[in-house]
Amino acid sequence: MSESDAWICVASVTGVAEELMGVLLARFGSAAEVLQAARDGRLRRWSAGRWTMEGRPALPTTLLDGLADVAADPDTKLAPIRALGLWTLTPLDPDYPARLRDLDPPPNLLNGWGDPAALAGERAVALVGTRRPTPAGRTLAARLARRLAEWRAVVVSGLAVGIDGAAHAATVEVGGRTVGVIGAGHRTPGPRAHAGLRRAIVEGGGALVSEHHPDTHATRGTYPRRNRIIAALAQSVLVVEAPARSGALITARHALGLGRQVLVAPGRVGDWSVAGSLALLRETPARPLVGLDELIADLGYLDAGPAAADIPGPASRAAALASLGPAQRVVAERICRSPAGLDVIVQDTDLPPAAVSGAVTLLLMRGWAQAVGPAYLPAGPLLG
Amino acid sequence: MLATAITAVINGLRGELVRVEVDVAPGLPACHIVGLPDAALLEARERVRGAIRHSGFDYPASRITVNLAPADLRKRGAAYDLAIAIGILVASGQIRGSGGSWALLGELSLAGTLEPVAGVLPMVATLARAGYRRVGVPAHNLAEAGVVNGVEAVGLAGLDDAARLVAGPRGRTARAATRRPAHQLSAPQARAESREAASDDRPPALTGAGEPVDLAEVRGQRHARWALEVALVGGHNLLLVGPPGAGKTLLARAIPGLLPPLDDEEALEVTVIESVAGILGPRGLRRERPFRAPHHTSSYAALVGGGPALLPGEATLAHRGVLFLDELAEFDRSTLDALRQPLEEGVLTIARARGHIRYPARFQLVAAMNPCRCGHLDDPARRCRCLRSDAERYVQRISGPLLDRVDMHVKMARVEPHELVDGPVPEASASVGERILAARAFGLRRNPGRPNAQLGGAALLEACRLSAPTRAVLVELAEADQLSARGVHRVLRVARSIADLELREEVLEQDVLAAGTLRQAPRQPKALAA
Numbered sequence: 001m002s003e004s005d006a007w008i009c010v011a012s013v014t015g016v017a018e019e020l021m022g023v024l025l026a027r028f029g030s031a032a033e034v035l036q037a038a039r040d041g042r043l044r045r046w047s048a049g050r051w052t053m054e055g056r057p058a059l060p061t062t063l064l065d066g067l068a069d070v071a072a073d074p075d076t077k078l079a080p081i082r083a084l085g086l087w088t089l090t091p092l093d094p095d096y097p098a099r100l101r102d103l104d105p106p107p108n109l110l111n112g113w114g115d116p117a118a119l120a121g122e123r124a125v126a127l128v129g130t131r132r133p134t135p136a137g138r139t140l141a142a143r144l145a146r147r148l149a150e151w152r153a154v155v156v157s158g159l160a161v162g163i164d165g166a167a168h169a170a171t172v173e174v175g176g177r178t179v180g181v182i183g184a185g186h187r188t189p190g191p192r193a194h195a196g197l198r199r200a201i202v203e204g205g206g207a208l209v210s211e212h213h214p215d216t217h218a219t220r221g222t223y224p225r226r227n228r229i230i231a232a233l234a235q236s237v238l239v240v241e242a243p244a245r246s247g248a249l250i251t252a253r254h255a256l257g258l259g260r261q262v263l264v265a266p267g268r269v270g271d272w273s274v275a276g277s278l279a280l281l282r283e284t285p286a287r288p289l290v291g292l293d294e295l296i297a298d299l300g301y302l303d304a305g306p307a308a309a310d311i312p313g314p315a316s317r318a319a320a321l322a323s324l325g326p327a328q329r330v331v332a333e334r335i336c337r338s339p340a341g342l343d344v345i346v347q348d349t350d351l352p353p354a355a356v357s358g359a360v361t362l363l364l365m366r367g368w369a370q371a372v373g374p375a376y377l378p379a380g381p382l383l384g
Numbered sequence: 385m386l387a388t389a390i391t392a393v394i395n396g397l398r399g400e401l402v403r404v405e406v407d408v409a410p411g412l413p414a415c416h417i418v419g420l421p422d423a424a425l426l427e428a429r430e431r432v433r434g435a436i437r438h439s440g441f442d443y444p445a446s447r448i449t450v451n452l453a454p455a456d457l458r459k460r461g462a463a464y465d466l467a468i469a470i471g472i473l474v475a476s477g478q479i480r481g482s483g484g485s486w487a488l489l490g491e492l493s494l495a496g497t498l499e500p501v502a503g504v505l506p507m508v509a510t511l512a513r514a515g516y517r518r519v520g521v522p523a524h525n526l527a528e529a530g531v532v533n534g535v536e537a538v539g540l541a542g543l544d545d546a547a548r549l550v551a552g553p554r555g556r557t558a559r560a561a562t563r564r565p566a567h568q569l570s571a572p573q574a575r576a577e578s579r580e581a582a583s584d585d586r587p588p589a590l591t592g593a594g595e596p597v598d599l600a601e602v603r604g605q606r607h608a609r610w611a612l613e614v615a616l617v618g619g620h621n622l623l624l625v626g627p628p629g630a631g632k633t634l635l636a637r638a639i640p641g642l643l644p645p646l647d648d649e650e651a652l653e654v655t656v657i658e659s660v661a662g663i664l665g666p667r668g669l670r671r672e673r674p675f676r677a678p679h680h681t682s683s684y685a686a687l688v689g690g691g692p693a694l695l696p697g698e699a700t701l702a703h704r705g706v707l708f709l710d711e712l713a714e715f716d717r718s719t720l721d722a723l724r725q726p727l728e729e730g731v732l733t734i735a736r737a738r739g740h741i742r743y744p745a746r747f748q749l750v751a752a753m754n755p756c757r758c759g760h761l762d763d764p765a766r767r768c769r770c771l772r773s774d775a776e777r778y779v780q781r782i783s784g785p786l787l788d789r790v791d792m793h794v795k796m797a798r799v800e801p802h803e804l805v806d807g808p809v810p811e812a813s814a815s816v817g818e819r820i821l822a823a824r825a826f827g828l829r830r831n832p833g834r835p836n837a838q839l840g841g842a843a844l845l846e847a848c849r850l851s852a853p854t855r856a857v858l859v860e861l862a863e864a865d866q867l868s869a870r871g872v873h874r875v876l877r878v879a880r881s882i883a884d885l886e887l888r889e890e891v892l893e894q895d896v897l898a899a900g901t902l903r904q905a906p907r908q909p910k911a912l913a914a
Binding site: 131132134135136161243272273339341342343344345346347352353354355356357358359360361362364365367372373374375 | 604605606607608609610611625626755761762763764767768772795796797799800803860861864865882894895897898899900901902
């Protein structure tokens with residue numbers, strides 16, 4: 001068995017975290033040796049004598065049993081990975097994403113589905129936020145993702161419902177690449193409602209990655225821990241709508257710890273939906289996100305040249321608006337300004353309700369608007 | 385001596401003829417009632433004895449046998465009291481005259497006054513059909529008895545009035561009754577009148593609708609107001625979804641002031657139902673369209689009908705009118721599912737061991753609900769405190785087949801405070817109601833007797849007169865939304881009403897598109913959109 005397979009086997013055992021992996025490698029020399037030691041009993045003897053010899057507690061029995069099982073039959077861990085068609089990267093691989101090595105220690109494993117090149121993209125920006133966004137937050141996430149994709153940046157996020165989902169979906173929609181970091185194993189890849197989205201991410205040249213063995217279930221700690229991977233995979237982290245105690249705040253703090261740029265979309269003082277965002281702005285070096293053009297400037301993309309030509313540029317919005325009838329254009333312009341319900345649109349545009357209703361239906365039909373609860377949001381080219 | 389009196393019983397919404405035979409014979413003083421009476425009817429013995437004594441007659445100290453024929457028909461209620469009492473008076477020779485020439489309906493009090501009874505209208509109709517065209521009814525019920533053509537109905541205040549009626553001008557033999565001063569005789573009349581007055585300002589406890597609202601009080605919500613107008617033009621079932629305080633209930637309470645009046649045939653149906661349910665009051669033919677708003681704690685029987693007496697429920701009381709269910713998701717699920725039959729067929733069948741009854745129930749359903757339990761799902765101003773899964777379950781409590789019967793789904797958002805305070809005073813009910821009436825008449829000229837909501841298949845396509853571009857838009861909409869055939873019909877029906885509102889014969893592209901936002905939101909959001 002190759003050292004890389006042995007590494008995968010050892011690292012896949014539940015309970016073998018980065019620190020323990022380091023201890024085992026230091027003691028036995030290589031992952032293959034660790035497995036050999038598990039087979040011939042040296043591992044158990046070392047563990048039992050560890051307290052007297054090193055003053056450290058013995059390893060838990062379940063962990064020792066797990067190592068013995070995988071040493072006896074490596075396929076118990078390797079077969080599920082193969083069965084799902086996943087690729088695996090370890091820190092031994094030269095292809096291991098360079099930015100992940102900024103983490104100390106870097107994750108032992110990265111099981112992935114899709115294109116591994118998405119992890120090595122020149123530009124990568126994480127976009128994170130609450131699972132329960134307001135319509136405005138959702139729109140902002142979609143607009144940011146769309147603009148980032150136009151500038152050829154890989155959008156990294158956590159596959160959750162809400163801001164994460166909006167960011168992934170908007171990126172896929174304009175043909176951009178996006179990376180989703182799963183908080184558990186690949187067999188339990190997150191919300192069922194996102195099954196179609198996950199497939200679309202992979203088909204769009206993106207990737208889904210997890211630091212866990214595919215059979216691992218989510219536990220209390222796995223979701224906060226995956227946030228460090230989101231932070232590390234990106235050069236910058238954008239926070240859209242983080243209420244107090246949001247997971248997005250953890251991602252932001254990890255990113256700051258790694259020296260990454262953190263940009264936070266501010267909101268109205270007193271809104272519950274941005275309480276955490278505002279706290280970030282007040283307490284950390286994170287900077288406010290004030291506009292799409294400013295974002296591109298802050299990310300330093302302007303120096304490197306214009307956006308890729310194969311992705312529709314910001315001009316598409318004007319073209320889309322121009323193709324509409326007068327009443328429809330007024331309604332489209334209104335929802336581009338901010339998400340609104342039918343009543344508010346009627347009131348602001350002073351058009352008859354029937355005309356507004358018809359215009360909204362047309363926008364929905366073309367995929368230029370999206371309904372969230374009572375509100376309508378711009379979508380597709382109108383996001384520009 | 386034997387006497388016969390004629391009365392009637394209610395069975396479902398129909399009356400059945402009942403003959404009351406009274407035999408007063410020598411023997412130990414006793415009174416027997418035979419012929420499948422229920423408890424209320426057995427107690428008639430006590431009421432009749434009291435009433436006879438306090439009206440100045442003698443209660444015969446003999447063996448009294450009362451037979452209610454046909455004997456196999458189950459009788460309930462107290463509407464036979466008067467017929468039994470008159471039968472006893474005739475049989476005991478206290479009044480002369482033929483008890484059989486007048487049909488009599490009414491419940492007696494111990495004092496001899498007549499209390500109103502339920503179902504007078506259908507009972508009188510049955511009597512008239514059987515050839516009994518002279519009917520004595522409680523004064524309170526006179527107006528509804530007068531609705532039946534060719535019937536000579538007399539309103540009676542008490543037993544003595546009835547005795548005078550039956551005996552005729554020269555037939556009276558009672559000693560005491562003649563001695564009663566006139567003011568005493570009129571006392572029951574006065575009491576009946578005072579009750580009439582009281583019943584008019586009785587709070588509408590049964591409907592729970594509260595005070596009617598004028599549309600001028602409904603600020604903002606211009607889209608929902610328009611949607612309501614469209615719904616009332618076509619008789620479409622309507623669901624309002626929005627956070628608490630969005631004005632859903634307020635809007636629904638404006639409906640009574642917007643409904644067009646009933647036509648003759650409908651008015652008769654509604655009046656019969658209200659008569660049987662005992663909520664008609666002292667009125668005759670009812671012209672206002674019913675608006676019923678049962679509370680969400682209402683039991684199955686209250687909504688659907690039933691109970692020991694198999695009385696009509698709210699769904700039937702809303703026949704030809706509007707059934708408003710506020711907080712739809714809080715209703716008992718089995719109760720809501722029972723509404724599927726009337727929504728599809730316009731009738732309700734109540735089947736029990738003792739038999740089944742079919743009640744008409746062709747109502748327009750207007751329902752309101754919160755988007756989730758706390759009411760703030762997708763509300764930018766307030767945080768939703770429900771778990772995501774709970775929020776989904778809340779909506780799923782209402783079964784798909786029921787929602788499928790609802791043509792129009794309207795999402796409402798909270799009205800901004802400045803709009804509430806500074807906004808212009810919106811159009812009042814009176815002018816909106818006129819527009820609805822005109823549009824409805826316009827539609828009914830095309831398909832008489834069938835509002836747009838009841839159009840289906842071929843009739844619908846014919847009524848819409850779609851041009852080629854309009855068809856293309858409809859197809860595009862159906863494809864974008866993956867609409868079923870039923871979904872397409874729903875959109876078309878609503879589009880038809882939108883065109884009617886503008887008094888236009890053809891349904892145009894703009895109508896189909898305008899109907900687009902009123903359709904049911906796709907149940908499962910597309911994964912990409914989440």
